[in-house]
Amino acid sequence: MPINKQWHLISRPTGDLKPENFEIRESVVRDLGANEFLIRTIYLSLDPTLRLWAREQDSYMPSVRLGDVMRGFTMGVVEKSNNLQYPIGAIVTGVFGWEEYSISDGSGIVTRVEMDPRLPLTARFGLFEHIGLTAYFGIVDLLRPKFGETMVVSGAAGAVGSIAVQIGKILGCRVVAIAGSEEKCAWLKNELGADAVINYKKQPLKTALREACPNGIDTFFDNVGGETLEAVLDQINMKARIAMCGAISQYGTDEKPYAPPNIYNLLMKRAKIEGFIVLDYAADARWWAIAHDDMTQWFLQGRMKYRLDIVEGLQNAPSALDKLFRGTNTGKLLIKVSDEPVVA
Numbered sequence: 001m002p003i004n005k006q007w008h009l010i011s012r013p014t015g016d017l018k019p020e021n022f023e024i025r026e027s028v029v030r031d032l033g034a035n036e037f038l039i040r041t042i043y044l045s046l047d048p049t050l051r052l053w054a055r056e057q058d059s060y061m062p063s064v065r066l067g068d069v070m071r072g073f074t075m076g077v078v079e080k081s082n083n084l085q086y087p088i089g090a091i092v093t094g095v096f097g098w099e100e101y102s103i104s105d106g107s108g109i110v111t112r113v114e115m116d117p118r119l120p121l122t123a124r125f126g127l128f129e130h131i132g133l134t135a136y137f138g139i140v141d142l143l144r145p146k147f148g149e150t151m152v153v154s155g156a157a158g159a160v161g162s163i164a165v166q167i168g169k170i171l172g173c174r175v176v177a178i179a180g181s182e183e184k185c186a187w188l189k190n191e192l193g194a195d196a197v198i199n200y201k202k203q204p205l206k207t208a209l210r211e212a213c214p215n216g217i218d219t220f221f222d223n224v225g226g227e228t229l230e231a232v233l234d235q236i237n238m239k240a241r242i243a244m245c246g247a248i249s250q251y252g253t254d255e256k257p258y259a260p261p262n263i264y265n266l267l268m269k270r271a272k273i274e275g276f277i278v279l280d281y282a283a284d285a286r287w288w289a290i291a292h293d294d295m296t297q298w299f300l301q302g303r304m305k306y307r308l309d310i311v312e313g314l315q316n317a318p319s320a321l322d323k324l325f326r327g328t329n330t331g332k333l334l335i336k337v338s339d340e341p342v343v344a
């Protein structure tokens with residue numbers, strides 16, 4: 001069996017997750033048991049949620065224990081197998097570790113990818129799984145936008161946010177996108193079709209929102225939380241809907257997260273706010289398939305784009321994390337751990 005390199009979580013972060021919270025160790029991969037298969041990692045996805053998993057307290061998943069291999073969403077290829085459902089050569093995605101090789105018996109969060117020659121492998125993370133489908137379910141199930149409504153998206157140039165902006169446009173909304181640089185705002189406006197953009201690092205958010213949303217805000221897809229949520233709450237319309245996808249502005253704090261003091265505006269406006277976790281939707285195979293079909297069609301029709309920010313080498317995973325929290329990632333942040341298999 002091959003040698004495995006694995007990143008272990010060795011200390012809890014204070015503030016952002018940092019390289020010193022991790023240590024790389026090597027060991028020989030153990031032999032496979034009944035039903036088990038060996039996956040060579042191709043891509044490791046770096047996500048803001050890693051900051052939540054590294055905390056002492058459990059979140060929507062148990063906390064990663066100190067000394068354990070750091071958890072992550074990965075994609076890989078099966079190289080040895082005792083499991084007929086996951087034969088050698090199958091491509092799988094799932095929740096595994098920051099490691100070159102993983103072993104699975106098919107239980108837990110693992111999916112065999114149905115290969116589609118029209119889509120690159122990276123579309124799994126750009127368009128589907130816990131990225132594109134998060135935007136899809138948050139909008140289609142929670143926000144339920146009506147044609148012509150104003151939708152605001154925060155973290156709009158990020159992996160999830162950029163897909164949310166495009167779905168909003170496809171469904172006929174007037175989309176206002178909030179992001180943290182001029183380059184990101186230009187991309188959102190010129191390439192993704194956002195109707196108005198706000199660089200929250202340059203413009204006072206409340207004023208900019210008032211100008212960009214003269215008819216108020218009907219729906220909000222929130223990736224950021226904190227003061228961004230507060231600014232939007234000030235300007236919601238009657239019966240507004242807010243999908244709480246994430247709160248990245250609050251992940252690095254060990255204090256209580258900032259709760260907007262104007263939360264009662266939900267009452268005044270008979271509005272609602274709802275949190276969701278995309279993994280919950282995976283239980284409904286039919287709906288998951290509908291989402292896949294819609295996203296595939298939109299992509300093939302040229303109505304849906306995604307950007308990737310690929311960093312080479314598992315050794316660079318801890319230092320690349322900083323991009324998410326500084327906002328310097330330009331698209332879905334992936335670590336390329338090994339080469340994609342050559343398709344004949």
Ligand SMILES: NC(=O)c1ccc[n+]([C@@H]2O[C@H](COP(=O)([O-])OP(=O)(O)OC[C@H]3O[C@@H](n4cnc5c(N)ncnc54)[C@H](OP(=O)(O)O)[C@@H]3O)[C@@H](O)[C@H]2O)c1
Nearest residue numbers: 048158159160179180223245246247248249276277278327
């Ligand atoms: N509910 C679910 O099932 C689910 C699934 C996946 C992801 N999420 C959530 O979705 C959000 C986006 O995740 P992603 O994977 O797409 O990451 P991403 O948006 O590609 O990267 C994170 C971005 O967040 C922005 N950011 C960082 N710190 C910020 C701060 N203090 N204030 C405002 N913006 C800040 C940065 O963009 P700027 O340059 O614009 O600041 C950065 O590029 C996260 O909150 C994540 O937890 C939820």
